[in-house]
Amino acid sequence: GRKFKEDDEASHREEVYGCDALKGFKKGKKETVEHYRALLRLSNEYRLSENDWNLASSKANSIAVQIELLEDIIKADGKFDLTAELEKLKEEHSEAEGMLADVKVKVPDWDKLFKVGSIM
Numbered sequence: 001g002r003k004f005k006e007d008d009e010a011s012h013r014e015e016v017y018g019c020d021a022l023k024g025f026k027k028g029k030k031e032t033v034e035h036y037r038a039l040l041r042l043s044n045e046y047r048l049s050e051n052d053w054n055l056a057s058s059k060a061n062s063i064a065v066q067i068e069l070l071e072d073i074i075k076a077d078g079k080f081d082l083t084a085e086l087e088k089l090k091e092e093h094s095e096a097e098g099m100l101a102d103v104k105v106k107v108p109d110w111d112k113l114f115k116v117g118s119i120m
Helices: 004-015 021-076 084-100 109-118
Strands: none
Touching: none
16 A cells, blocks of 8 residues: 555656765756757757758759749840840849848857856
């Protein structure tokens, strides 16, 4: 009855926390490290797959724009102003380069994170 339940609870508590405070702390720290390593792995997998998707999307969009331009040239039947189109594309390219220069990729300061958060 009651003794079995208490023994079962004590066994469960020891399994979860260890048999003393130091072992419980070490076990908790190990599990926390494993948890955050798993989160970092998932985050990295996501980042890599998102990067692959962005590269493929960028390439597909670039080709779609080229196709659209060629279709416009063909439809113009010799009346297409290549010089004006070139200037327009150069201007758009310059704007895109400016937008790219304004994007700041935030790289985590891992050393600071590990010191402040005492992750490891």
